[in-house]
Amino acid sequence: MPGTIAPPEIELIIDDSRGGGGGKPPDGGDDDGGGDRGRHRPNGPPSPRRFSTAIAIAMVSILMFFMALASAFLVLHHGSKVWVAVRLPWILWVNTAVLLGSSFTLERARLRLSLGDVLGFRRLWFVTTVMGFLFVAGQLVAWRQLVGEGVYIASNQASSFFYIFTGAHGVHLLGGVAALLFVLLRNFQKSQIPVSLAAEITSYYWHFMDGLWIFLFALLYLGK
Amino acid sequence: MVTHDSGENQPERPRGSFLSRYVFSTDHKTIGLLYLWLALFSVFLGMAMSLVMRIHLVWPGAHIPFLSGLGSSAEHYATLPLLHGSLMIFFVLTAAPQAGFGNYFLPLQIGAREMAFPKLNLFSFWPTVISLIGMVAAFLVAPQTGLSLWIISVSVFCAAALCSALNFVVTTIDLRAHGMTLPRLPLTAWAWFLNAILGMLIFSILLAACLCLLADRFFATHFFSTGDFLASQPANVAADALPVLWQRLFWFFAQAEVYIAMLPCFGIVSHLIATFSRRPVWKERLVVLALCGVGLVGFCVWGQHMFSSGLNPFSPLVFSVLAASIGLPATILLLSWFATLWNAGVQLNTSLLFALGFVSLFLSGGLSGLFLSRHDFTSTAVNEDFVTGHFHLVMGVAATFAILGAVFFWFPKLFGRYLNERFGKLHFWLTFAGVYCVFMPMHWLGLVSHAGRIPGANLASIAAWIGPARSFITAGILVTVLAQGIFLFNFLWSLFRGERVAECNPWRATTLEWSVPSPPPPDDFGACEPVIYRGAYEFGVPGAVDDFIPQHIAPDRVVRPN
Numbered sequence: 001m002p003g004t005i006a007p008p009e010i011e012l013i014i015d016d017s018r019g020g021g022g023g024k025p026p027d028g029g030d031d032d033g034g035g036d037r038g039r040h041r042p043n044g045p046p047s048p049r050r051f052s053t054a055i056a057i058a059m060v061s062i063l064m065f066f067m068a069l070a071s072a073f074l075v076l077h078h079g080s081k082v083w084v085a086v087r088l089p090w091i092l093w094v095n096t097a098v099l100l101g102s103s104f105t106l107e108r109a110r111l112r113l114s115l116g117d118v119l120g121f122r123r124l125w126f127v128t129t130v131m132g133f134l135f136v137a138g139q140l141v142a143w144r145q146l147v148g149e150g151v152y153i154a155s156n157q158a159s160s161f162f163y164i165f166t167g168a169h170g171v172h173l174l175g176g177v178a179a180l181l182f183v184l185l186r187n188f189q190k191s192q193i194p195v196s197l198a199a200e201i202t203s204y205y206w207h208f209m210d211g212l213w214i215f216l217f218a219l220l221y222l223g224k
Numbered sequence: 225m226v227t228h229d230s231g232e233n234q235p236e237r238p239r240g241s242f243l244s245r246y247v248f249s250t251d252h253k254t255i256g257l258l259y260l261w262l263a264l265f266s267v268f269l270g271m272a273m274s275l276v277m278r279i280h281l282v283w284p285g286a287h288i289p290f291l292s293g294l295g296s297s298a299e300h301y302a303t304l305p306l307l308h309g310s311l312m313i314f315f316v317l318t319a320a321p322q323a324g325f326g327n328y329f330l331p332l333q334i335g336a337r338e339m340a341f342p343k344l345n346l347f348s349f350w351p352t353v354i355s356l357i358g359m360v361a362a363f364l365v366a367p368q369t370g371l372s373l374w375i376i377s378v379s380v381f382c383a384a385a386l387c388s389a390l391n392f393v394v395t396t397i398d399l400r401a402h403g404m405t406l407p408r409l410p411l412t413a414w415a416w417f418l419n420a421i422l423g424m425l426i427f428s429i430l431l432a433a434c435l436c437l438l439a440d441r442f443f444a445t446h447f448f449s450t451g452d453f454l455a456s457q458p459a460n461v462a463a464d465a466l467p468v469l470w471q472r473l474f475w476f477f478a479q480a481e482v483y484i485a486m487l488p489c490f491g492i493v494s495h496l497i498a499t500f501s502r503r504p505v506w507k508e509r510l511v512v513l514a515l516c517g518v519g520l521v522g523f524c525v526w527g528q529h530m531f532s533s534g535l536n537p538f539s540p541l542v543f544s545v546l547a548a549s550i551g552l553p554a555t556i557l558l559l560s561w562f563a564t565l566w567n568a569g570v571q572l573n574t575s576l577l578f579a580l581g582f583v584s585l586f587l588s589g590g591l592s593g594l595f596l597s598r599h600d601f602t603s604t605a606v607n608e609d610f611v612t613g614h615f616h617l618v619m620g621v622a623a624t625f626a627i628l629g630a631v632f633f634w635f636p637k638l639f640g641r642y643l644n645e646r647f648g649k650l651h652f653w654l655t656f657a658g659v660y661c662v663f664m665p666m667h668w669l670g671l672v673s674h675a676g677r678i679p680g681a682n683l684a685s686i687a688a689w690i691g692p693a694r695s696f697i698t699a700g701i702l703v704t705v706l707a708q709g710i711f712l713f714n715f716l717w718s719l720f721r722g723e724r725v726a727e728c729n730p731w732r733a734t735t736l737e738w739s740v741p742s743p744p745p746p747d748d749f750g751a752c753e754p755v756i757y758r759g760a761y762e763f764g765v766p767g768a769v770d771d772f773i774p775q776h777i778a779p780d781r782v783v784r785p786n
Binding site for chain 1: 336337338340341386389390393394395397398399424425426427428429431432433435436439443444445446447472473476
């Protein structure tokens with residue numbers, strides 16, 4: 001079991017990568033740092049901080065993508081007098097609950113990890129991953145329910161938006177599921193980044209997907 | 225732990241096959257160069273198309289070897305402008321100044337050894353190539369298939385541009401060397417950084433719009449097409465209102481795309497002017513703020529393209545004010561360039577000439593933009609020749625001049641040889657005169673074509689001049705394109721036979737890329753980590769022997785007269 005000795009190792013890895021990589025935060029800007037000129041540094045990978053920055057920037061970009069769709073939705077919705085709203089399948093409420101629950105278990109998992117309980121972390125993380133899969137499966141069921149009612153993507157503008165919103169969100173969410181699986185299956189002994197950081201970055205993205213779904217669901221629900 | 229203890233080691237040469245050294249290399253320098261080669265290829269292809277368009281406009285029956293087949297049929301002729309525009313905008317103006325020079329020089333200028341995500345960088349470049357192939361192929365297949373292929377290619381390009389922009393932002397935030405604070409960033413790096421942020425925001429919008437369009441084409445959805453939307457509109461609105469949503473989404477992207485092309489050019493031109501006039505950039509902080517302002521306003525002026533296609537009656541005024549307010553940061557930039565040049569002992573080499581040419585074109589193109597920002601003027605008095613002349617001057621040609629200035633400036637660093645100055649100057653003057661001869665008459669054509677609406681205008685005498693003006697423009701294009709032959713010859717000849725660069729820093733520039741050999745070794749800075757001690761434009765420093773102090777020189781190592 002790799003668990004019990006992990007936390008001190010994690011600390012070590014953090015020290016190692018922060019100390020060795022490039023990308024130090026530039027210091028204040030005083031002009032007298034002559035002593036450290038020409039310091040050696042190993043040609044290691046740059047600071048793992050870049051992963052957190054990247055996911056933050058990527059989230060802004062993804063938000064922009066969905067805002068473009070949402071504004072198109074609002075413009076067409078208000079411009080149309082014959083808007084035929086989609087009757088949202090009931091399973092969407094279940095899916096929403098599952099997704100919210102997965103955010104909760106994910107935070108519990110990270111708490112276990114910070115307490116050093118790696119086994120508990122992996123167990124809760126596994127539950128989160130399964131809930132992620134359940135959500136995707138639930139969305140597919142919702143699609144099937146709509147198809148069963150004869151509402152297809154080409155039926156009308158509202159149905160087009162329903163399929164586009166859920167489809168685009170589902171694809172982005174699958175990226176999150178891939179990240180969950182990555183953290184679950186990856187051997188972090190050999191990795192550049194510690195498991196705690198990987199879990200933290202995944203959690204940002206997962207909560208973001210969660211919030212995004214709430215927003216889209218509210219949009220679809222209120223835009224009837 | 226293995227460290228590079230011996231700094232005197234032979235620089236490591238990249239080993240491995242051609243594939244691993246060039247095609248699958250994750251080195252930022254290789255990828256930057258690949259982008260530049262891609263842009264060079266695309267610019268000549270795009271120029272050939274403009275040549276075909278203009279020649280067939282004047283002499284419809286003319287036969288041009290190799291090229292006439294492209295523009296012969298009516299359908300093909302109609303798609304030529306689309307292909308010309310997409311090649312030039314996406315693969316030249318977006319790819320060269322940002323992805324090309326940016327990938328190569330951003331890590332070198334901020335003291336990083338790599339981009340933040342080298343593999344992601346590789347996965348930005350090759351989709352870009354695939355998207356280029358897709359767009360060119362779209363031109364050759366049947367129109368409906370071609371249009372779908374073109375939209376897919378644009379989506380692929382957007383995804384690649386998003387990955388690349390992500391890489392730029394994270395690299396600038398997290399990978400700066402010790403002491404490289406934000407105020408010490410060179411203006412080029414600032415411009416690449418801000419531009420990447422802008423790119424992150426707008427390319428995702430174009431991607432969303434393209435996905436909706438593809439859904440319309442493949443799944444018969446109703447985002448931009450007929451259906452109940454039209455049925456709900458009054459009959460007189462319906463015909464105009466149909467594509468309005470697409471136009472909004474598209475122009476939201478496309479107006480900001482202008483600034484995507486221009487922002488890095490602003491940075492490059494400020495950099496060149498400071499370096500060759502041996503003066504610090506005038507009000508450097510203000511210039512950075514102006515660059516931010518360009519990005520911010522560029523994000524808000526999309527509505528100005530909708531003056532003629534239906535908007536809320538009050539919104540044209542808002543967009544008009546916003547569009548005119550782009551003049552403020554633009555004026556700050558112009559002031560800074562002129563103030564930096566004022567009374568300076570400039571070194572008038574080809575690189576600076578192109579930078580000055582950029583300033584001239586930006587100024588004259590920007591002035592005609594002032595007319596276009598008036599919503600009442602745009603919707604009535606101007607036809608597309610005026611607009612074509614305007615955006616070619618201010619965006620297309622001006623940005624190309626900045627790119628050429630950057631090529632002449634960085635060629636010694638890229639390849640360890642100089643470009644030939646004599647050919648360079650000849651190329652500059654021919655191109656400079658040529659583009660003015662092409663695009664200034666276009667403004668005039670755009671204005672006179674509406675003269676028929678003025679009561680009492682002597683239509684016959686005006687119409688008699690339109691034909692000759694068109695021929696003059698075509699002749700101007702021929703000269704300009706032939707002048708690019710000089711550049712191509714100069715480029716290829718200098719690549720193999722040009723005068724070798726003896727030192728690291730031939731232009732006596734201050735930024736970090738000039739502290740490494742030309743061309744830079746694979747690991748950029750060798751065994752030592754660069755440390756930054758000062759701002760990027762310390763020229764003419766009192767009390768120093770040299771008239772410049774590079775950023776990596778420690779205060780105690782500055783040579784002072786005794």
